[in-house]
Amino acid sequence: MEIVRNISVEDFQKLHILVGWKILKDKEIENALKNSMFVSCAVEDGQVIGMARVVGDFATHGLLCDVIVSPLFQRRGIGKAIISDISSQIQEFVDNKDEFMLELLPTKGNVEFYQKCGFKYEPNYMDGLYKWFKNKNIYGQNCKKHLMRLNSKPFDSIKNGQKNIEMRLYDEKRKLIKPNDIIIFHNKDNGERLWCRVIQLHKFDNFEQLYKNFDKKQLGYQENEASSPKDMEEYYSKEEQALYGVVGIEVKLMES
């Protein structure tokens, strides 16, 4: 499954029909898409299987709407991946501004789905759901952002708060990373993103030394898994380690 940021009028129509929603005129859909702030769409084997979009004022407020996953593909994490991509798009937008509130009116029975996507539901206070996006740069001026791509396993391990040391070669690119910078981890498998603050950089001559200084769980291994610095040779040869040294980047998840 991949996420793309556009959808054709025909696929928009098809998804709406699949979940029994009102049939719109092509011209209406065309205008709706043209005036959307953000669109996200899930595609599998060339077939569009889900979508969501945000309409808004391009400044402070937006409404999440047309959140649809084709019935045959529901309950497989696709809705969540679409909302995650919408969230990434808003976060990128907000980082050039200040803050933005995303609101929504859930169809019956779907409040929990949105809560699992990070929305707040406070029925004693208001009927709808909402999600605030804040400019993460306000946490520290002059901090740089670095994008790092990860497989699902280490990504999930950072996400669930277990792994807090990301291991890399200490090459020219990593030498640009400083404490307090932000690392945006990008899940190569589903496009999800995580924002982390760099706490400290732990430098070593090689991964053998690094492994001796941390609990294997901090490095992303499970309790029942064997850990070995040789595992890192799949990514970085011994020669590269000798040339550049290695770094354990200590990170802390930022609130979304």
Ligand SMILES: CC(C)(COP(=O)(O)OP(=O)(O)OC[C@H]1O[C@@H](n2cnc3c(N)ncnc32)[C@H](O)[C@@H]1OP(=O)(O)O)[C@@H](O)C(=O)NCCC(=O)NCCS
């Ligand atoms: C609502 C909808 C978009 C959810 O999409 P989905 O792909 O099935 O959802 P996911 O599989 O990504 O679910 C993410 C999480 O929410 C949970 N979830 C999904 N729908 C749920 C529901 N109705 N009630 C409770 N939990 C729900 C899933 O179990 C999953 O939990 P987990 O992260 O703990 O595993 C989809 O059901 C849909 O298209 N419905 C018809 C159209 C509609 O009503 N859209 C909402 C408009 S407001």
